[in-house]
Amino acid sequence: MKKLLTAAAFGTLIAGGMTTAASAEKIGVAMSLFDDNFLTVLRQNIQAHANDIGVEVQMEDAQGDIARQQSQLENFIAAGVDGVIMMLVDADSGRAMSRMADQAGIPLVFVNMLPAGVETFPEKQAWVGSDEEEAGRLETTEVCRLLNGQGEAVILMGQLGTTGQRGRTKATEEVLASDECSGIKVLDAQTANWMRTPALDLMTNWITSGMKPNAVIANNDEMALGAIQALKSAGIGMDDVIVAGVDATQDALASMEAGDLDLTVYQSARGQGQGALDTVLKIARGEEFEPLVTVPFELVTPDKVADYKTKN
Numbered sequence: 451m452k453k454l455l456t457a458a459a460f461g462t463l464i465a466g467g468m469t470t471a472a473s474a475e476k477i478g479v480a481m482s483l484f485d486d487n488f489l490t491v492l493r494q495n496i497q498a499h500a501n502d503i504g505v506e507v508q509m510e511d512a513q514g515d516i517a518r519q520q521s522q523l524e525n526f527i528a529a530g531v532d533g534v535i536m537m538l539v540d541a542d543s544g545r546a547m548s549r550m551a552d553q554a555g556i557p558l559v560f561v562n563m564l565p566a567g568v569e570t571f572p573e574k575q576a577w578v579g580s581d582e583e584e585a586g587r588l589e590t591t592e593v594c595r596l597l598n599g600q601g602e603a604v605i606l607m608g609q610l611g612t613t614g615q616r617g618r619t620k621a622t623e624e625v626l627a628s629d630e631c632s633g634i635k636v637l638d639a640q641t642a643n644w645m646r647t648p649a650l651d652l653m654t655n656w657i658t659s660g661m662k663p664n665a666v667i668a669n670n671d672e673m674a675l676g677a678i679q680a681l682k683s684a685g686i687g688m689d690d691v692i693v694a695g696v697d698a699t700q701d702a703l704a705s706m707e708a709g710d711l712d713l714t715v716y717q718s719a720r721g722q723g724q725g726a727l728d729t730v731l732k733i734a735r736g737e738e739f740e741p742l743v744t745v746p747f748e749l750v751t752p753d754k755v756a757d758y759k760t761k762n
Contacts, residue, residue, distance in 0.1 A: 545568055561725075603636055676709060697717045706752050
């Protein structure tokens with residue numbers, strides 16, 4: 451009897467498992483780029499949370515191409531997914547993506563990058579991310595403090611047109627224009643497209659041209675790390691220049707422990723990834739949801755590195 455009951459119970463479990471698998475919700479995830487440290491961590495957190503709660507996700511890489519991302523959204527709609535999470539290639543493309551999803555009646559949650567010019571979202575749409583200006587303020591205010599409000603700086607910007615580049619750079623400029631920090635002169639500001647190697651090349655060019663900045667203010671950690679490589683290759687001591695970034699990636703935290711990176715700003719890939727998945731599921735299920743979910747940034751200095759090593 452015990453064996454029969456066990457077999458029956460096993461059959462029930464299998465049947466239940468098959469029912470669950472058959473009815474599992476499927477979410478399309480359209481990422482702007484796979485080849486980016488922070489976005490990789492963001493993607494991994496979405497996947498891990500989906501695994502934990504039994505939701506299927508399909509990841510697509512736009513490879514920095516707006517047209518490719520639009521095609522991916524069209525494919526998700528045609529496939530009948532229950533909802534879409536989108537990390538935009540460009541903030542200005544958000545309005546068109548929003549309109550496509552709205553016309554199809556499919557839930558859409560923008561993650562990380564806030565679409566430009568979208569003040570209110572359609573009924574089944576939302577955004578989960580962080581205030582990019584807050585990141586720039588935290589970063590540059592600390593750089594100003596370390597320089598005692600005096601010196602020369604260069605700014606490494608992310609991909610032009612993204613909300614991260616716009617918001618962080620805007621806040622940096624505002625902080626440097628304040629009374630406390632107006633003694634810091636900006637020698638140059640150029641984009642390195644969020645990437646380490648272009649930042650290394652740009653920093654090398656600045657050094658070769660004779661620039662000797664007291665600070666490098668980068669829109670993200672990858673570019674800050676590229677600048678550090680260039681500075682060290684040129685024989686410039688890391689005690690002689692302040693280098694700052696944003697994201698608090700593992701590479702950045704290791705650089706801070708080595709005494710190279712002076713500060714970064716933690717961006718919660720876990721908070722954004724889990725929040726985006728939870729929000730799109732709420733919309734798909736007809737539950738109440740917040741159309742704007744803001745995950746705070748946090749300043750990270752060398753004395754706090756240990757606290758952030760496992761956060762993302």
